Amino acid sequence: MNYLDLYNSGELLRRVRTAYARLKSCDLCPHDCRVNRLAGETGVCRSGALPRVASANVHRGEEPPISGTRGSGTIFFSNCNLRCRFCQNFPISQFGNGEDVTTRELSARMLKLQRQRAHNLNLVTPSHFLPQFLAALYLAIGEGFRLPIVWNSNGYERVDALELLDGVVDIYLPDMKYVAEDPAVNFSSAHGYREINRRAVREMLRQVGHLQLDEEGIGVRGLIVRHLVLPEGHAGSRETLRWISENLGGDTHISLMKQFFPAHEAGQIPGIHRKITDEEYEAAVEALEEAGLENGWVQE
Numbered sequence: 001m002n003y004l005d006l007y008n009s010g011e012l013l014r015r016v017r018t019a020y021a022r023l024k025s026c027d028l029c030p031h032d033c034r035v036n037r038l039a040g041e042t043g044v045c046r047s048g049a050l051p052r053v054a055s056a057n058v059h060r061g062e063e064p065p066i067s068g069t070r071g072s073g074t075i076f077f078s079n080c081n082l083r084c085r086f087c088q089n090f091p092i093s094q095f096g097n098g099e100d101v102t103t104r105e106l107s108a109r110m111l112k113l114q115r116q117r118a119h120n121l122n123l124v125t126p127s128h129f130l131p132q133f134l135a136a137l138y139l140a141i142g143e144g145f146r147l148p149i150v151w152n153s154n155g156y157e158r159v160d161a162l163e164l165l166d167g168v169v170d171i172y173l174p175d176m177k178y179v180a181e182d183p184a185v186n187f188s189s190a191h192g193y194r195e196i197n198r199r200a201v202r203e204m205l206r207q208v209g210h211l212q213l214d215e216e217g218i219g220v221r222g223l224i225v226r227h228l229v230l231p232e233g234h235a236g237s238r239e240t241l242r243w244i245s246e247n248l249g250g251d252t253h254i255s256l257m258k259q260f261f262p263a264h265e266a267g268q269i270p271g272i273h274r275k276i277t278d279e280e281y282e283a284a285v286e287a288l289e290e291a292g293l294e295n296g297w298v299q300e
């Protein structure tokens, strides 16, 4: 089943309606704000009825199966349902830089990325705009949109929202950010992150399975987990990597990231006020090897 099947059967339109109905008392993500976004109320993500977009460009900086040779068609959504105090993209995620667009305009940007020959449509921080994305996809399919879809999210998502994407998303690219509750709450306002995130990633794997590549090494379907190593062990890297191996399987693709630096408010916050050291990253690489996770990418 893919999104064309869903479109042709009428199921995609039903999902658009179901997803939009949830905006009346928004429960799209675990914050469960219950605000009426269709009437202009906003919750934790500060987002209303219209999708808000910061940029739509072909991007080459993602993992090799996503960027490929021609780049990934990346749409950065404004705002976020997390409040990461170290976010590198804080002008977009926390201050809302970008512009409100209609779903018709969003679909036009998706079609433009296809004309620019991107390998895929890469939706960055899309969770709070799930209904708007589904509506734009519905419109774009009618105009010939056919790119594979990458859901590039912070992993703080509800399973019953992800179910609306079953058959729509080809590649899930979620974060697994935290194990312990204290850093999840103190650094990202993400109560219950570990269990919520683990349930979400299990659902993603159920939908798409492990990563499959085409003959040119481009991802066609599957899961890639991103894990950003934080200073002083705040990301719980060893425990997360072991959990992935034991629960998702040793074939899981991992992108182990070391680019943390104290952006946004982090310079003032003990524990995340500095870059990670080479030793901290090397310890995470060792944990990856000990967990038997051989697929994926580490950074030099």
Ligand code: SF4
Pocket (backbone or CB within 6 Å): 026, 027, 028, 029, 030, 031, 032, 033, 034, 035, 042, 043, 044, 045, 046, 047, 081, 127, 128
């Ligand atoms: S999507 Fe936004 S308004 Fe809806 S529950 Fe999440 S944070 Fe709240």
